[in-house]
Amino acid sequence: MAQFDLRNVDRRVIFTLIFVAVAWPLIQPMRLPMDVTPPVQQLYDSVEAVPPGSIVMLAGDYSPDTMPELQPMVVAFVRHAFRRDLRIVTTSLWADSPPLIEAAMTPLAEEFGKSYGTDFVNLGYMAGGTVTLLGMGASIPNTFPQDYHQTPVRDIPLMREVENFDDIALVMNISSGTPGTREWVQQVQSRYRVRLASGTTAVAAPPFYPYVQSGQLVGLLGGLKGAAEYEGLVGATGDATRGMDAQSIVHALIVFFILLGNVVYLMERRARPTGAARPARAPEVSP
Amino acid sequence: MTWLHDFVLGAPGTTPAVVWGYWVAAVLTLAVYSFLYKDNPLYRFAESVFVGVGAAYWLALLYHNTLVPKLFVPLFPPEGEPMLWYRIFPGILAVFMLLRFFPKLSWLSRWSLGFIVGMYAGVNTTGFAQGDFVAQLHATMTTPLTEGGGLSIALNVAAILGVIATLVYFFFSKEHRGALGGIARVGICFLMVAFGASFGYTVMGRVSLLIGRMTFLLRDWLHLMH
Numbered sequence: 139m140a141q142f143d144l145r146n147v148d149r150r151v152i153f154t155l156i157f158v159a160v161a162w163p164l165i166q167p168m169r170l171p172m173d174v175t176p177p178v179q180q181l182y183d184s185v186e187a188v189p190p191g192s193i194v195m196l197a198g199d200y201s202p203d204t205m206p207e208l209q210p211m212v213v214a215f216v217r218h219a220f221r222r223d224l225r226i227v228t229t230s231l232w233a234d235s236p237p238l239i240e241a242a243m244t245p246l247a248e249e250f251g252k253s254y255g256t257d258f259v260n261l262g263y264m265a266g267g268t269v270t271l272l273g274m275g276a277s278i279p280n281t282f283p284q285d286y287h288q289t290p291v292r293d294i295p296l297m298r299e300v301e302n303f304d305d306i307a308l309v310m311n312i313s314s315g316t317p318g319t320r321e322w323v324q325q326v327q328s329r330y331r332v333r334l335a336s337g338t339t340a341v342a343a344p345p346f347y348p349y350v351q352s353g354q355l356v357g358l359l360g361g362l363k364g365a366a367e368y369e370g371l372v373g374a375t376g377d378a379t380r381g382m383d384a385q386s387i388v389h390a391l392i393v394f395f396i397l398l399g400n401v402v403y404l405m406e407r408r409a410r411p412t413g414a415a416r417p418a419r420a421p422e423v424s425p
Numbered sequence: 426m427t428w429l430h431d432f433v434l435g436a437p438g439t440t441p442a443v444v445w446g447y448w449v450a451a452v453l454t455l456a457v458y459s460f461l462y463k464d465n466p467l468y469r470f471a472e473s474v475f476v477g478v479g480a481a482y483w484l485a486l487l488y489h490n491t492l493v494p495k496l497f498v499p500l501f502p503p504e505g506e507p508m509l510w511y512r513i514f515p516g517i518l519a520v521f522m523l524l525r526f527f528p529k530l531s532w533l534s535r536w537s538l539g540f541i542v543g544m545y546a547g548v549n550t551t552g553f554a555q556g557d558f559v560a561q562l563h564a565t566m567t568t569p570l571t572e573g574g575g576l577s578i579a580l581n582v583a584a585i586l587g588v589i590a591t592l593v594y595f596f597f598s599k600e601h602r603g604a605l606g607g608i609a610r611v612g613i614c615f616l617m618v619a620f621g622a623s624f625g626y627t628v629m630g631r632v633s634l635l636i637g638r639m640t641f642l643l644r645d646w647l648h649l650m651h
Contacts, residue, residue, distance in 0.1 A: 153461045160632075160639050165649050206637020207630065233486045265491045268548050284494070324549070324556030340630035344623045351584070352564030354556070361626065362633040380650075381636040388632045 144402045152395065159391050163383035170386050177350045178367040181335045181357020182218070184308060190223040192307035193300060197322065198228060198235040200314035204339050205238065208312050210365040210378035211337035212242045215310050218372045220250040225296055226258040227306070229282065231270060231317045236262045236286045255294050262286030267317040271325040278302055303330040308356070312337045319346055323354050337364065431648045451646040454638055587615040 188194060196215060200208045219226050228239050240260055252258055261282040264270045273281035278300055279291045291297045299305060309332050313319040319336040327334040333356050336346060340361025349355040359368055362385055365378035431437075435444035456471035496516050499509035518537040524530040565588055568581045593605065594612030601609045644650035 150462060156635070157639075160635055161643060164636070164639055164643050203634075206640070207633045233483075233490050263490050265495060268545070268552065272548065320556075321552070324552030328552070328556035328560060340626040340633060344619070344626050348561060348564070352560055354560055361629050362636065363629065377637075377640060381633065381640065384636050384639070385629065385632055388635075389629070392628060 144398070145406060155391060156388060159387045160384045163387050164380065167380065168383045170383050172363075172366060172370065172382060174367045174371060175364075177347070177355075177358040177360070178364055178371065179357075180350070181359060182368065182371040184333065184335060184356040185215075185218050185222065185224075185310075188222065188224055188307045191225070193225045193227060193296070193305060194219055195306045195309040196226055196228040196239065197309055197311040198230050198239045199232045199318045200238070200312055200339075201232055201234045202238065204314040206377070206381070207339050207362050207365065208314060208337060209238065209242060210362070210369060210376045211359050212239060212312055213246065213376055214365065214368045214372045214374065214378075215312075215337070216243055216246050217374055218368075220246055220252055220257075221372075224307075225256075227278075227296065227300060228258070228260045229274070229278075230261075230263045231267055231321075233263045233265075236260060240286065255289075256296055259291075259294055259296050260286040261291065268321050268325050271317075271321060272329075275302055275326065275330050303332045306332060308333045308335065310335045310337065314339045314342065318342070319349075319355075323349055327354050337368075428648060432646075436648065447646050451642060454642060586611070591615050 185194075196212070196219075198212065216226065226243070228236075228243070230236050230239070243258060243260070246252075247254065247258060254260075261278075262285060264282055266273070270281060279297055282291055285291055285294060285297075303309075303326065309322065309326070311319050311322045311334065313322075313336060319338055319342070322334055322336070326332050334354065335357040336349075336355050337359035338346060338361075340363070343358070343360030343364070346355065346358055346360075350358050359365055362378050362381055365376075366382045369376045369379045435441075435447070453471045453474065456467045457475075459465055460468040496512055496519075499512040500516070502508050518540060521533040521537045523534075525534040565585065568585055570578060570581055570585075572578075573581075590608050590612035592612070594601075594609040594616070596605075596609075599605060640650070
């Protein structure tokens with residue numbers, strides 16, 4: 139009878155276990171407990187502190203490949219803002235963001251009875267990256283002369299109240315790369331002292347935590363976990379909350395694999411005679 | 426039977442175009458994941474489709490979002506609107522970039538590159554100085570060591586020690602021996618913690634993407650999530 143060798147586990151076994159660990163909690167939710175971390179609480183409190191009727195900006199700088207992490211943040215932020223009667227201006231430095239933002243905002247606008255042009259406006263994409271940010275500091279209508287639907291921005295009622303960042307109570311940047319949160323901090327927050335918050339992919343989040351500590355960001359959502367925490371504070375279960383059970387189970391499984399790998403390695407080293415050469419690795423299975 | 430109907434034809438109220446979209450996306454997702462078993466023609470087909478569609482999508486997106494509104498419309502405006510003649514200069518620089526394909530004229534592309542490098546260096550240098558260097562230095566220097574509870578003070582002290590020890594690790598003008606070597610070793614520990622946190626977040630991000638795809642397959646396509 140063939141023995142199961144822990145030193146040469148076929149990686150497809152691991153893939154299968156990861157698949158089950160993701161699929162099962164999605165089909166049968168477990169509602170594992172989750173704490174709210176300070177950066178997320180700070181973001182929630184910052185939005186709560188904005189007076190009703192104020193204008194906030196949602197700057198979406200992301201693409202479809204990061205939607206699982208970032209779209210729940212957009213939905214939760216828009217829900218939070220609409221619930222507090224805040225008006226929203228959205229912009230984008232990424233060409234593929236505007237339709238994603240539109241997809242998130244349209245159903246929520248219907249749910250809250252908000253009208254395009256008076257309660258929210260989508261200014262769409264503008265090329266230029268950091269240069270566009272500097273232009274917005276001087277004049278947002280001049281930088282975005284037309285909205286996403288090709289309407290002249292000066293003809294939109296909400297935009298008659300917006301000239302530059304002085305008229306924006308808070309900017310929420312949803313970022314998955316460059317240009318993104320770092321550029322918003324460097325070019326906008328540091329120059330115009332805008333109250334800036336950020337939601338980023340988990341991969342991008344660690345370098346931005348010092349910005350929270352220094353006060354340059356008033357809050358930060360890091361990856362699916364940050365989105366789920368924010369959904370919890372806003373009081374609306376969404377895709378992020380639903381995904382957190384799977385995330386926790388997979389993390390536990392990965393930790394188990396890491397521990398198992400190290401235990402097997404130590405056992406193998408202890409069993410090896412002193413001075414013996416390390417046995418050659420088994421050939422890897424494609425891929 | 427209801428499940429089978431939803432799976433094949435979509436949930437009530439779903440248009441055929443959306444159902445087709447779900448099926449195409451699901452088949453392509455499974456084709457890509459089939460690589461985890463082993464390389465196969467289905468995976469290569471999905472990969473080629475992605476590359477081709479992605480290139481075409483970006484070409485169309487950039488043409489309609491950048492070239493048309495930023496160059497063509499300002500140079501050939503509708504009746505009654507002024508012509509922004511100065512937009513011809515970035516247009517010329519854009520043409521220069523394409524001259525890289527012609528060896529005799531490729532030197533002209535350096536003008537465009539020089540413009541881009543110079544402009545971005547200027548903008549980003551001031552931005553980095555204001556947004557990162559000065560602001561982070563200021564925040565570190567003014568970290569309160571007496572405010573808040575015991576844990577808060579301990580974390581602030583750790584942050585300051587971490588900055589100093591890590592800077593010492595990157596100080597290469599003196600050999601890392603004795604006290605300097607000890608502090609540099611502490612700096613390495615802080616760096617390892619930072620790398621570990623970064624790796625942990627990366628794992629979380631990759632798992633999140635898998636969750637996103639699985640949510641699509643199980644909810645939108647298979648209707649197994651409620």
